[in-house]
Amino acid sequence: MIFKDAPWMTEELSILGDATRKFFQAELVPHVERYHAEKQVDRALWEKAGEYGILAASIPEEFGGAGGDLGHESVIFAELGYTGDMSFGLFVHNIAIHYVLAYGTEEQKQRWLPKLASGELIAGIAMTEPGTGSDLQAVRTTAVLDGEDYVINGSKIFISNGQIGNFFILVVKTDASQGAKGISLLGVETDGLEGFRRGKNLDKVGMTGQDTSELFFDDMRVPAANLLGDIEGQGFGQLMNQLAWERLMLAIVGVGVSHKAIEETVTYVRERKAFGKSIIEFQNSRYKLAECKAKLELLQAYVEKCIGKIIRNELTADEASIAKLTGSEIQGEIIDQCVQLHGGYGYMREYLVARMYADARVQRIYGGTSEIMKELISRSLI
Ligand SMILES: Cc1cc2nc3c(=O)[nH]c(=O)nc-3n(C[C@H](O)[C@H](O)[C@H](O)COP(=O)(O)OP(=O)(O)OC[C@H]3O[C@@H](n4cnc5c(N)ncnc54)[C@H](O)[C@@H]3O)c2cc1C
Structure with a gap:
């Protein structure tokens, strides 16, 4: 537990x-x-x-x-x-x-x-487009009201659950002349939906068991009743308000993964032998694992604090960004060290730690990159 x-x-x-x-x-x-x-x-x-x-x-x-x-x-x-x-x-x-x-x-x-x-x-969230990721207000997918429907044109990229999903929260511009104020969110059920098309399942470095795709919308009609909230132009604020949980969630996953990586590595270095003894008997191995454990304990303490705050609805944007930034960076450091302690086997995808290594890299990119997290944290200082 x-x-x-x-x-x-x-x-x-x-x-x-x-x-x-x-x-x-x-x-x-x-x-x-x-x-x-x-x-x-x-x-x-x-x-x-x-x-x-x-x-x-x-x-x-x-x-x-x-x-x-x-x-x-x-x-x-x-x-x-x-x-x-x-x-x-x-x-x-x-x-x-x-x-x-x-x-x-x-x-x-x-x-x-x-x-x-x-x-x-099965749901996904479709924000990112080929032309924009971090800068969300620059999305170009449009939704134009026509009678009882929105007519949607554009495309999204890197959408998780993009192959298997049949419900997407779609980020669109209901007013293309505006930046953030022109953004709205639509709930889109895609089964049998004309004008909806999925691209191929993208070939990723890690997370290879999860589908990630481009989505295309060509005169795709979605009932106007699917606008989230009753008023157009609220999408950017709605996105910002949910980001604290999304970012904390990624840090929580990072804590779980890091526990697993350390456990796997302790098991491995007990069994693997070199120079007539178990790898764990080398002081370096024990010290490196001790560093991993210490980093994880500190991360977990912070994440636990943030969970307590989000349960009470008190978590701030910069606290969530700190959790995402440090969670993804520490997860990466721990798993990198665990790969090292596995030697060449740690580089083979047959070993869990190798797959964890590839998976961990994207934690610093999706859900807001580490650079964007630093930008947000820095705003709380000035
Ligand atoms: C496996 C995977 C799954 C994903 N799943 C989803 C999903 O389900 N839904 C979805 O909508 N998106 C998803 N994404 C997209 C992801 O959220 C974006 O890739 C991410 O937000 C970065 O956007 P970008 O790729 O356009 O990079 P860019 O925004 O082009 O950034 C490129 C580089 O510039 C830096 N940069 C950008 N702006 C600034 C700035 N102001 N200051 C300093 N540095 C800056 C970035 O940090 C980065 O290092 C997924 C991506 C991957 C790889």
């Missing part, structure tokens, strides 16, 4: 953590090799996770969820990290759920949340 000493930990959360670990061990871990070969997970994994309540931890019970809060989700994401495998695109599904929860009309919540909870809808 990863956050067992956290001040916000309860018996209920502890039971959830244990059950989630068992779920992932039974339903995810045995299949990861196939997921990596097929470059995406099975839809059945989503449905099982839905039955288990993992997709809907913080969806209120009236909408088919488990009625928990971000403490429940934090425990689940730490356990997902602890699998050491990033094939299951639960992060973006969860992010999309929070948009519907926070900004959806009553009708939209009734329509979408039960299906997002069961896995009938």
Whole structure:
């Protein structure tokens, strides 16, 4: 149990953590090799996770969820990290759920949340475009009102769950003459949707079991009733308000992954021998692992503090950015060291630590790059 000493930990959360670990061990871990070969997970994994309540931890019970809060989700994401495998695109599904929860009309919540909870809808969040990533207000996908529908033209890139997903929170310009003020969010169900097209499953350095795609929209018609919130032009503010949880979530996953990396490495250096003794008997190996543990303990203490604050709705943008920045940087440092202690085997994808190494690199890029995190943190200083 990863956050067992956290001040916000309860018996209920502890039971959830244990059950989630068992779920992932039974339903995810045995299949990861196939997921990596097929470059995406099975839809059945989503449905099982839905039955288990993992997709809907913080969806209120009236909408088919488990009625928990971000403490429940934090425990689940730490356990997902602890699998050491990033094939299951639960992060973006969860992010999309929070948009519907926070900004959806009553009708939209009734329509979408039960299906997002069961896995009938698998969600993604489509912000990034070929021409813009960090600078979100420069998106060029347009949504023009025509009768009862928006007509959407444009494209998105690097969209997680882009192959398997059938519901996307789409970032569009409802007023192309404006920057941030012209941005709106639409919920888009894609099954049978004319004008919607997926590009190929992109060939990534890591996270190879998770699908990432381009999406294309050619005169794609979406009901105007799918606008999140009732008023156009609120999308940028809506995005900014959700970023604290998205960024903290990535740090939480980083904590889980780092625990797994250290454990795997301790096991390996106990067994592997050189110069007539186990690798762990070299003082350097023990000191390097001690450094990893010390860094992880410090990171975890900060992340636990942030989780406590977000449960109380007190987490600030700069605190979330610090968690994302340090979480992704420390995760990278720890896994790099773990690869080193595995020697050549640490560079072979057959070994979990090698896959973790490739997966960890993107943590510093998506969800806001490390540079953007520093920019945001610096604003709290001046
Ligand atoms: C595996 C993967 C999954 C992803 N999943 C999704 C998804 O589901 N949905 C989605 O919408 N997007 C997704 N993304 C996109 C991701 O969020 C963007 O790649 C990221 O935000 C960076 O944008 P960019 O690639 O356009 O880089 P750019 O914005 O072009 O940045 C290039 C470099 O310039 C730096 N830079 C930019 N602006 C500044 C500045 N103001 N100050 C200092 N440095 C700056 C950046 O830090 C970076 O180092 C995913 C990306 C990957 C790789």
